[in-house]
Amino acid sequence: MDDIIKRNPLRSLIIAILIAVFLWLVFAPWPPELVAKWGRKQIFLNALLGGITLGALYFLVAAGFTLIFGLMRVVNLAHGSLFLLGGYLGYEISSLTGSWFIAFPVVFLVVGLLGLLMQRFIFSKMEGEELRQTLVSIGISIVLADLMLWLWGGQSYSILAPGFLTGPMELPIINSINASTGATNWLRYPAVRVWILIAAIVIGVAMWLVLNRTALGMLIRAGVDDREMLAASGVRIQLVFLAVFGFGAGLAGMAGIIGGTFQSLSPGEDTRFLLASLVVVIVGGMGSIVGAAIGSLIIGVTEQMGFVYAPTYSVVFTFLIMAAVLAFRPQGLLGARR
Amino acid sequence: MNAPVTPPRPVALGQSHVSAGNALELRGITKMFGALAAISDVTLSVRPGERRAVLGSNGAGKTTLFNCITGDFLPTTGLIRFFGEDVTTFPPHERIRRGLRRTYQISSLFAGLSVIDNVYLACRGVSRNRFSLIRPRRDDALVHAAETLVEAVHLTAEKDRLVGELAYGQQRQLEIALALSGAPRFILFDEPAAGLSPTERRDLVSILTTLPTHIGYIIIEHDMDVALRVVESVTMMHNGRIFKEGRPEEIEDDPEVQELYLGGGHE
Amino acid sequence: MAMTDQAPRFVNRADQKLWFERIPAPWWALAVVLVFLPVVANSFWLFQVMGWTFILGMIGLSLMFLAGYGGMVSLLQMTVAGVAGYMVAILGTSGTVTVSLGLVWWIVIPAAFLIAALFATISGALAVRTEGIYTIMITLAIAAAFFYFTRQNYTIFNGYSGFNLVLPPQLFGVNWREPVPFYYLSLVLAALSYGAVVYVSRSPFGLALQGVRDNPRRMAALGFNVTAHRVAAYALASVFASAGGILLVWQNAQIAPGTIGMSAAIDVLVVAVVGGMRRPLGPFIGAFIYVLLQVFSPDILGFFGFSAERFKLIIGLGFLAVVLFSPDGVLGLWDRWRARRRQQGGQAGGGVA
Numbered sequence: 018m019d020d021i022i023k024r025n026p027l028r029s030l031i032i033a034i035l036i037a038v039f040l041w042l043v044f045a046p047w048p049p050e051l052v053a054k055w056g057r058k059q060i061f062l063n064a065l066l067g068g069i070t071l072g073a074l075y076f077l078v079a080a081g082f083t084l085i086f087g088l089m090r091v092v093n094l095a096h097g098s099l100f101l102l103g104g105y106l107g108y109e110i111s112s113l114t115g116s117w118f119i120a121f122p123v124v125f126l127v128v129g130l131l132g133l134l135m136q137r138f139i140f141s142k143m144e145g146e147e148l149r150q151t152l153v154s155i156g157i158s159i160v161l162a163d164l165m166l167w168l169w170g171g172q173s174y175s176i177l178a179p180g181f182l183t184g185p186m187e188l189p190i191i192n193s194i195n196a197s198t199g200a201t202n203w204l205r206y207p208a209v210r211v212w213i214l215i216a217a218i219v220i221g222v223a224m225w226l227v228l229n230r231t232a233l234g235m236l237i238r239a240g241v242d243d244r245e246m247l248a249a250s251g252v253r254i255q256l257v258f259l260a261v262f263g264f265g266a267g268l269a270g271m272a273g274i275i276g277g278t279f280q281s282l283s284p285g286e287d288t289r290f291l292l293a294s295l296v297v298v299i300v301g302g303m304g305s306i307v308g309a310a311i312g313s314l315i316i317g318v319t320e321q322m323g324f325v326y327a328p329t330y331s332v333v334f335t336f337l338i339m340a341a342v343l344a345f346r347p348q349g350l351l352g353a354r355r
Numbered sequence: 356m357n358a359p360v361t362p363p364r365p366v367a368l369g370q371s372h373v374s375a376g377n378a379l380e381l382r383g384i385t386k387m388f389g390a391l392a393a394i395s396d397v398t399l400s401v402r403p404g405e406r407r408a409v410l411g412s413n414g415a416g417k418t419t420l421f422n423c424i425t426g427d428f429l430p431t432t433g434l435i436r437f438f439g440e441d442v443t444t445f446p447p448h449e450r451i452r453r454g455l456r457r458t459y460q461i462s463s464l465f466a467g468l469s470v471i472d473n474v475y476l477a478c479r480g481v482s483r484n485r486f487s488l489i490r491p492r493r494d495d496a497l498v499h500a501a502e503t504l505v506e507a508v509h510l511t512a513e514k515d516r517l518v519g520e521l522a523y524g525q526q527r528q529l530e531i532a533l534a535l536s537g538a539p540r541f542i543l544f545d546e547p548a549a550g551l552s553p554t555e556r557r558d559l560v561s562i563l564t565t566l567p568t569h570i571g572y573i574i575i576e577h578d579m580d581v582a583l584r585v586v587e588s589v590t591m592m593h594n595g596r597i598f599k600e601g602r603p604e605e606i607e608d609d610p611e612v613q614e615l616y617l618g619g620g621h622e
Numbered sequence: 623m624a625m626t627d628q629a630p631r632f633v634n635r636a637d638q639k640l641w642f643e644r645i646p647a648p649w650w651a652l653a654v655v656l657v658f659l660p661v662v663a664n665s666f667w668l669f670q671v672m673g674w675t676f677i678l679g680m681i682g683l684s685l686m687f688l689a690g691y692g693g694m695v696s697l698l699q700m701t702v703a704g705v706a707g708y709m710v711a712i713l714g715t716s717g718t719v720t721v722s723l724g725l726v727w728w729i730v731i732p733a734a735f736l737i738a739a740l741f742a743t744i745s746g747a748l749a750v751r752t753e754g755i756y757t758i759m760i761t762l763a764i765a766a767a768f769f770y771f772t773r774q775n776y777t778i779f780n781g782y783s784g785f786n787l788v789l790p791p792q793l794f795g796v797n798w799r800e801p802v803p804f805y806y807l808s809l810v811l812a813a814l815s816y817g818a819v820v821y822v823s824r825s826p827f828g829l830a831l832q833g834v835r836d837n838p839r840r841m842a843a844l845g846f847n848v849t850a851h852r853v854a855a856y857a858l859a860s861v862f863a864s865a866g867g868i869l870l871v872w873q874n875a876q877i878a879p880g881t882i883g884m885s886a887a888i889d890v891l892v893v894a895v896v897g898g899m900r901r902p903l904g905p906f907i908g909a910f911i912y913v914l915l916q917v918f919s920p921d922i923l924g925f926f927g928f929s930a931e932r933f934k935l936i937i938g939l940g941f942l943a944v945v946l947f948s949p950d951g952v953l954g955l956w957d958r959w960r961a962r963r964r965q966q967g968g969q970a971g972g973g974v975a
């Protein structure tokens with residue numbers, strides 16, 4: 018760390034200043050001039066938090082995508098369909114059983130199984146043929162999209178969150194200070210979003226721990242770095258592949274429930290989340306979980322900030338970030354050069 | 356690790372360290388693959404028109420040295436000059452356009468194209484109008500150049516066949532034709548004789564010895580008979596370092612070389 | 623990418639025949655059919671079926687050029703077509719007078735080609751920063767970004783509703799949106815695009831592009847700037863896509879974000895893969911199959927008791943079948959069938975042209 022600061026004093030200084038400004042923007046009450054210029058602090062904070070939550074959701078989808086690519090070199094363009102399918106199934110299960118929670122394990126198993134089947138009967142048959150695998154995944158996504166349209170129609174669905182998740186929750190962030198009474202006005206924010214964020218962090222940390230602290234994780238990481246060596250070492254690599262594919266698919270399915278709870282489900286959401294995953298892993302770096310986390314955060318916050326402050330150009334910001342990464346660091350922020 | 360220190364350059368080669376006069380000059384080239392130093396601290400200069408062999412056992416770093424010279428790899432440290440120009444960070448195509456050529460140890464050709472198209476591409480690569488959308492006419496100068504080269508490596512009879520269908524030896528010949536395209540000033544041959552029949556070897560030696568005298572080259576060759584017949588100087592490499600330089604006859608008689616190189620070659 | 627093509631050998635072709643003698647008889651037959659089709663076909667066939675086939679085929683052709691010769695599977699070609707189409711609407715005349723500039727056609731059309739080429743070049747320059755399978759992902763992401771941008775931006779692209787009443791210029795007093803003139807217009811442009819791709823594939827640039835596809839490292843060691851060739855391929859391919867895009871906006875008389883959405887981008891890929899990405903004819907065959915399916919699927923599906931909406935299911939399953947069982951598409955099937963026949967009929971001497 019010291020080393021990095023010594024080597025790039027200017028860059029480190031700029032980053033430090035940016036962080037300080039950012040922290041001030043978040044925690045200090047805004048002076049009136051700033052409010053006049055940017056609107057109320059509430060708007061900024063909401064956009065920021067909304068972006069972080071959205072990033073959390075993106076992470077849940079992209080984590081599986083990046084892991085599958087990193088290990089198997091399969092670009093699974095049906096990943097967004099798994100997300101949407103998970104959402105629809107979660108809707109059915111939670112309205113059938115009346116329990117939001119029961120939907121998670123069921124969807125994880127069902128969608129995970131679908132992923133397993135795809136890997137077992139299709140992708141593993143054409144290992145090494147990257148283009149063909151990708152084309153197949155496109156075909157699967159077309160078919161799944163139409164099947165889902167058939168079954169669930171074109172309308173949009175929302176999954177009801179359980180009671181304790183509804184309603185707002187106070188965060189230890191000053192929203193504004195009442196000028197006359199001097200009373201502090203704390204930021205209130207929908208509880209469900211806070212919990213999504215917490216869940217994503219827990220899952221992310223758990224994934225990181227599994228990858229970095231367990232024997233299975235070592236195996237997976239070794240596979241990401243050098244597949245031939247792993248295959249030659251006699252490990253039953255196909256089982257590892259299956260496990261990772263099933264887990265990534267199941268995770269995308271569960272993300273569908275979350276997406277359906279705090280946004281909504283409709284045809285087209287599959288492509289939206291596929292693209293979000295693509296951009297996230299292009300920015301973060303293919304095959305890196307930490308990269309996916311950072312990429313998700315950047316893309317989520319950028320998207321929300323864009324929507325709030327430049328609604329008709331917000332996509333441009335996301336695109337520019339992707340373009341800048343490709344131009345200066347084509348392997349992604351945390352990706353290894355291949 | 357640092358056992359054989361680079362010896363002082365033999366005076367016999369009459370080589371001063373003045374850079375301007377050299378075709379190729381390497382200073383302190385090191386290439387790391389992770390923790391492995393494929394070549395370390397290689398310093399070498401070759402005069403224009405000079406013909407030199409690089410010898411060394413398997414894994415000595417000879418091919419890696421070529422890759423650094425052509426720019427396929429950027430060296431981890433060091434400096435490369437080509438006819439006085441610092442080309443250390445140039446992309447490969449810029450070096451080729453300045454007159455550098457190479458062949459590959461493992462033939463690297465366009466299997467789906469015909470022999471003549473392969474050579475035509477090589478000629479086109481070092482000429483202008485690489486982006487031309489106009490098909491060449493039959494009397495195109497480059498087509499003629501390509502045909503001449505095909506003839507030079509005795510492949511005229513095969514010129515319309517797909518390269519993928521050629522015999523191994525013929526593919527090696529074609530590699531050489533590609534390296535002779537345009538106006539080469541300096542060529543790197545990576546084991547051109549490997550796998551050739553005795554007749555093909557003789558052809559190869561005659562091509563090498565009849566090259567115009569201003570064209571210098573470095574040849575990597577395990578076959579001492581071929582190597583020492585077509586060069587005037589020899590560089591010995593071991594474990595990524597140069598440990599001996601001299602005239603062919605000096606090298607041939609050197610006991611250390613005999614032990615290390617021939618020993619390594621027979622393992 | 624395993625897309626090695628038996629590239630045409632172009633240097634010194636042995637035949638001394640005149641150019642028209644070298645064109646085999648089936649091609650002449652096809653040309654005659656296409657030229658005289660308006661005599662027999664009704665306007666629905668001319669305008670909807672054939673017009674749409676040519677348009678989709680041209681956009682697919684630009685993908686085939688990049689993928690088949692350059693090894694770069696780009697999902698960007700529909701977007702490039704859309705950029706050209708949008709430019710025609712924005713710079714020319716449309717029902718949205720607040721945005722459209724109303725310039726004359728001989729400024730509008732070249733400008734549309736230029737801007738689309740610029741867009742393709744910049745996007746291509748980004749896409750070639752990485753190789754192989756990354757190309758699909760990056761081009762898909764760029765295509766999506768442009769789609770969402772047109773949808774949310776009203777000042778330039780008029781958002782959701784896009785532009786309508788975009789009509790071709792009344793050149794030579796002809797209404798080019800009439801079925802017969804439109805048929806011939808799209809036929810000529812498609813034939814020109816096809817011919818251009820065939821011609822260029824054997825030019826120095828085309829040959830070098832195939833070299834870059836097969837062995838980029840060797841190409842660099844022959845003095846070629848590999849990156850520049852790839853980017854240039856994107857620029858050149860944009861010409862065919864743009865021509866298709868301009869025809870498309872004239873045929874529909876409108877353009878909106880839906881025209882260039884993700885499913886449209888995927889459709890272009892489907893068309894090229896189903897037809898066969900190794901030869902320029904492939905995309906046109908794929909487009910013809912696709913359009914026929916689309917036009918007749920309501921009847922077929924209705925016959926089996928399904929709703930007409932299940933068209934996409936058929937497309938998806940058909941696409942899967944092609945990718946799984948005949949990766950070279952319909953043309954690949956045809957080649958294999960011919961090879962088998964030639965083997966069998968070897969002694970009989972019955973050669974097909």
Ligand SMILES: Nc1ncnc2c1ncn2[C@@H]1O[C@H](COP(=O)(O)OP(=O)(O)OP(=O)(O)O)[C@@H](O)[C@H]1O
Pocket residue numbers: 388393411412413414415416417418419420460
């Ligand atoms: N791309 C690479 N990545 C990692 N290691 C490499 C790479 N290329 C070469 N090496 C290593 O560098 C060392 C030198 O290899 P090099 O190919 O230069 O040897 P060489 O002298 O040409 O041997 P040979 O006579 O077998 O051709 C070897 O240990 C080899 O494994």
Ligand SMILES: [Mg+2]
Pocket residue numbers: 417418419460
């Ligand atoms: Mg070697």
